[in-house]
Amino acid sequence: MIDRRTVEQIARLARLELDEERVVKLTDELSRILAHIDKLEELDVTDVPPLTHGTGGADVYRADVAGPVLDRDDALRNAPDQADGLFRVPRVIGDA
Amino acid sequence: MTTSDWELVIGIEVHVQLRTESKMFSPAPNAFGGEPNTRTDPYTLGLPGTLPVANRAAFGLAIRVGLAIDAELARYTTFDRKNYFYPDLPKGYQISQLDHPVVEHGKLPLASGKIIRINRAHLEEDAGKAMHEGGPHSVIDLNRAGIPLLEIVSEPDMRSSAEAVEYLTRLKLLLRYLEVSDCDMEKGSLRCDVNVSIRRSRTEPLGTRCEVKNLNSFKAVEKAIEFEFQRHQRCHAAGEPIVQATLLWDDDKEETRLMRTKEESADYRYFPDPDLPPHHVTETWIDDVRKTMPELPWMREARLAELPGITAYDAGVLIQDRSIADFFEAASVVAGDPKAVANWITGELFGLLREHGDDVRESGITVDGFGRLVALVKDGTVGAAGGKKVLAAMYGRPDADPRALIDELGLGQISDEGALREIVQRALDSNPKTVEDLKAGKKKAAGALVGWVMKETRGSANPGLVNKLIGELTR
Amino acid sequence: MQAFPAVATIAQDVRNGGRSARSFTDDALARIDAHGEALGAFLHVDVDGARAHADEVDRRAAGGDDLPLAGVPIALKDNLCTNGVPTTCGSRILSRFIPPYDATVVARLRAAGAVIVAKTNLDEFAMGSSNENSAFGPVRNPWDLARAPGGSSGGSAAAVAAGLVPVALGSDTGGSIRQPAALTGTVGLKPTYGRVSRYGLVAFGSSLDQIGPLSRNVEDAARVLAVIAGGDPRDATCSNDPVPDVVAGLEDGVDGLRVGLPREYFDDAIGDGVKTLVRRAANRLATAGATLIDVSLPHTSYGIPAYYIVATSEASSNLSRYDGIHYGHRTKDAADLAETYERSRTEGFGAEVRRRIMLGTFALASGYYDAYYDRAMRVRTLIRRDFEEAFEQVDVILSPTSPTPAFKLGEKTSDPLEMYLADVLTVTANLAGVPGLVVPEGLCDHDGARLPVGVQLMGPLWSEARLLQVGRWLERTREEAISIPEGAAS
The missing domain is CATH 1.10.10.410 (Arc Repressor Mutant, subunit A)
Structure with a gap:
């Protein structure tokens, strides 16, 4: 189950803006989806390892060799806003 | 420092940029500075569809650090995603290591012999740089994004700001010896955050801790710790609770200010990165790295102090830079007088290096030439003043012969x-x-x-x- | 409309100078021009680029280059990055995005002489099973324009089914190649996870995504796979093991083959018309000397819940990069950075993508991770073990692909959960990493229309060659022809 407060909190984490209508709708939809997902609780998985890495490869490395760089114009070509070779964003307040 | 009934407890997180040719997960070059956004590739920009592939050399450097601090090296190590939004983080997540770091449980000795335990050291990628130059905008340079970082996390084992600074000084020295990083705080290749708490006595559990970020020098570390020590005591005296929080150090005002409290703390939603299969650090790999390990600085310091005429102080100065210590040892053999060589290095040579802004390896002054010059001064062929002129003339000329220069410059001494x-x-x-x-x-x-x-x-x-x-x- | 010749025939013609790559390309462009819009199958047609590239292929072929796909026109799902050519993922947030690099599969196709003619429509960020979640409008099923072609590789499937291109690439995270192939009467292959490089495939669920071909026949799929498969230094999850020859054994028989019929895949939720055709294929195999064995994949019913946690969790992280800062849509009216993030993302993503980001963010959030993400990853292991145990008894598994043939546009959009549940027969292969091949078996009457049904073959990890061989046999012995549907050429 998921309540309205949790939906709003998750939306903040996901950087999504939800108006009243969307909050109500998503709370309902996610509740019904999670009710189905709760079926997983039927299984005892205590001693089952998680399948975290696809088809079992390991130890894949890249040799430490510097490769080509993108031309700066190409790097910035898709930028919504830029100035003097830099990406430009509304002022950052505070820190991460 | 004020004496106090309170015990100060400090833990430190150090981020060092690793000295590799290319970035942690992509081939873009790893270098300081450069015109903004000229050291990127599709991965660095976080473009859709790009994938990380781990740089093997970064692991090698992490193993080096692990061996030097006598740590456990992970036989199985994995990467996780740390999710947060910030304009200098193009993918919206940083690849780091949470559950299976490459290095765990190390120790770093202080001069007193006290051991500072190191909880872990893990690999991750650096973020870009967001710059705020007034006005309604901030600007982003992604040259730094993706540079390999090793985050070294100590246990809360330090009890004074002096110990904290000593830990950092020794850690920096070690990392430079290992040639893992140039550890230049001004360039940001070494950065540290400190965790501070206080308690009544060492039998009490640790108090509520505050993390201080934005410490740009060891001096700032010292001041920030002292500031927090006083602030925590004042809180206790006033009966106010200490709130677990992340603080920023303001170097101008010399005070900390609140960045966020624990309640507002980010939920990073760590999970194993599905793009990176696990890594195994094998015995063979560790052995290969071990063969390339230099003598640790404190071992060398003790050994040099045994040389004739060399004081503990001299040894301490000489080992600060591995290339200087190497130079000293080799030149001492040539000159046959370690003390005289030490004096000439710490006096004249350091002066010249400072003046030219060079590393001794780039100075053009050879071990052989330097050692012979010291010997020529010692036997009176040239006076001290003349010797200085000869040394200056040797700068940038690896093939210069000190004996010939004495004659050329007319600096021969009449000792007849x-x-x-x-x-x-x-x-x-x-x-x-x-x-x-x-x-x-x-x-x-x-x-x-x-x-x-x-x-x-x-x-x-x-x-x-x-x-x-x-x-x-x-x- | 006449179908394109087989891929091998086109390539041979071009290499021999019998017909030019340019001529095949112009043919495909003309077909796309005439019929593409009615289907909504394409988001970008690269007329100039395709012609220029075709001319280059002709020069290379004339110079004696051995190009396995010389002059083969191909369409790419628009979540595959193409250098200098828009790549939108069917999303408003990337509506003006032009990648500065090629996906590995794109580079390999080009090197092999294939000519990329167009980018195909898809559910936004490959999230959907009907192709109704594209920001640029739905794709229509060539068999009945009122119906969905399936998704999320709906544009690729419709383009191939309608004969506009001989082959296309799609991507499959929970059935996104196989289900549309089944619903459009085309062949669709999801390779083993790690068989094909994902570099340049815009990530949805990184541990599930695979690129694969959609084609009119099994051999064409095999020939495309042969070009795109194999290790890639840019994708650490891509296997460096040599890829076996997937074409050589295609005409081998099925005598002695052990075919598993998983009982969980034939339950009441599966339509009778679909079951009948899967049984028909099974019986044909039995008659030819294969052994039919009842098997059980006991955790099948946990597939959907596990899948929707794993896929959305990974997606919530993968889609964090679309924040309006470095590329993609940025809102016009934000007061500050926080608003820039929230508004850009809210405006840029469609409802289904937002829903999945919410679900995935929830599943990874502190306090919920263990109950959802971690648990789902463990259930994944159980599903993998189901397959491992089944493949101790059988060589391949034969099953339906989709519970029903193509459904009507709008039929399932009101209830996201209902749409999710229809993926029950395909998500398990992605969770376990095993390959799946869909081959059309025939047509059935459904809901007032005559619609194709595709059967699904699944095999152990890295068994693409075997699946293609069995698929080719089913295709060769099929009792009815699957031609280009009339509706497509309207």
Whole structure:
């Protein structure tokens, strides 16, 4: 189950803006989806390892060799806003 | 520092940029500075569809650190995604290591012998740089994004700001010795955050801690710790609770200010990165790295202090830079006098290096040339002043021969006693009044006579010998 | 409309100078021009680029280059990055995005002489099973324009089914190649996870995504796979093991083959028309000397819940990069950075993508991770073990692909959960990493229309060659022809 407060909190984490209508709708939809997902609780998985890495490869490395760089114009070509070779964003307040 | 009933407890997180050719997960070059956004590739920009592939050399450097701090090296290590939004983080997540770091449970000894335990050291990628230059905008340079970082997390084992600074100083020295990082705080290749808490006695559990970020120098670390120590005590005295929080150090105002409290703390939603299969650090790999390990700085310090004439202080200075210590040891063999070599390094050579802004390896001064010059000074072939001129002339000229330079520059010293005795006699003959003064006990008069001889010989007379002869001939 | 010749025939023609790559390309462009819009199958047609590239292929072929796909026109799902050519993922947030690099599969196709003619429509960020979640409008099923072609590779499937291109690439995270192939009467292959490089495939669920071909016949799919498969230094999850020859054994028979029929895949939720055709294929195999064996994949019913946690969790992280800062849509009216993030993302993503980001963010959030993400990853292991145990008894598994043939546009959009549940037969292969091949078996009457049904073959990890061989046999012995549907050429 998921309540309205949790939906709003998750939306903040996901950087999504939800108006009243969307909050109500998503709370309902996610509740019904999670009710189905709760079926997983039927299984005892205590001693089952998680399948975290696809088809079992390991130890894949890249040799430490510097490769080509993108031309700066190409790097910035898709930028919504830029100035003097830099990406430009509304002022950052505070820190991460 | 104020004495206090409270015990100060400090833990430190250090981020060092690793010295590799390319970035942690993509081939874009790893280098400082450069025109903004000129060291990117599709991965660095976080473009859709790009994938990370781990840089093997970064692991090698992490293993080096692990061996140097006598840590456990993970046989199985994995990467996780740390999710948060910030304009300098193009993917919206940083690849880091949460559950299976590459290095765990190390130790770093302080000079007193006290051990600072290191909880873990893990690999991750650096973020880009967001710059705020006033006005309504911030700007982003992604050159730094993706540079490999090793985050070294200590246990809360330090009990004073001095210990914290010593830990950092020694850790930095070690990392530079290992050639893992250049550890330049001004360039941001070494950054640290400190966790501070206080408690009544060492039997009490740790108090609520605050993390201080934005510490740009060891001086700032020291001041920030002291500031927090006082603030925590004031809170206790006033009966106010200490709120677990992340603080920023303001270097101008010399105070911390609140960034966020634990309640507002980010939920990073860590999970194993599905793009990166696990890594195994094998015995063979560890052995290969072990073979390339240099002598640790504190071992070397102890060994150098045993050399004839070398004080503990000299040894401490000489080991600060691995290339200097190497230079010192090799030149001592050539000159046959470690103390004289040490004096010439810490005096003249350091001066020249400072002036030129060079590393000794780039100075063009060879171990052999330097060692021979020190020997030539010692045997009186050239005076100290002349030696300095010769050394300056050797700068940037790896093929320069100090003996030839002495002649070329006319700096050869007259150490021939017979020849000098004759010149000194002339000095006495030409300056009867001064000789009288000298005989009357005016010590300064000897200086005037030496000056006369130096003038006559264009400064090439061995001053020790001149003094001795003046003494003999006026007796 | 006449179908394109087989891929091998086109390539041979071009290499021999019998017909030019340019001529095949112009043919495909003309077909796309005539019929593409009615289907909504394409988001970008690269007329100039395709012609220029075709001319280059002709020069290379004339110079004696051995190009396995010389002059083969191909369409790419628009979540595959193409250098200098828009790549939108069917999303408003990337509506003006032009990648500065090629996906590995794109580079390999080009090197092999294939000519990329167009980018195909898809559910936004490959999230959907009907192709109704594209920001640029739905794709229509050539068999009945009122119906969905399936998704999320709906544009690729419709383009191939309608004969506009001989082959296309799609991507499959929970059935996104196989289900549309089944619903459009085309062949669709999801390779083993790690068989094909994902570099340049815009990530949805990184541990599930695979690129694969959609084609009119099994051999064409095999020939495309042969070009795109194999290790890639840019994708650490891509296997460096040599890829076996997937074409050589295609005409081998099925005598002695052990075919598993998983009982969980034939339950009441599966339509009768679909079951009948899967059984028909099974019986044909039995008659030819294969052994049919009842098997059980006991955790099948946990597939959907596990899948929707794993896929959305990974997606919530993968889609964090679309924040309006470095590329993509940025809102016009934000007061500050926080608003820039929230508004850009809210405006840029469609409802289904937002829903999945919410679900995935929830599943990874502190306090919920263990109950959802971690648990789902463990259930994944159980599903993998189901397959491992089944493949101790059988060589391949034969099953339906989709519970029903193509459904009507709008039929399932009101209830996201209902749409999710329809993926029950395909998500398990992605969770376990095993390959799946869909081959059309025939047509059935459904809901007033005559619609194709595709059967699904699944095999152990890295068994693409075997699946293609069995698929080719089913295709060769099929009792009815699957031609280009009339509706497509309207």
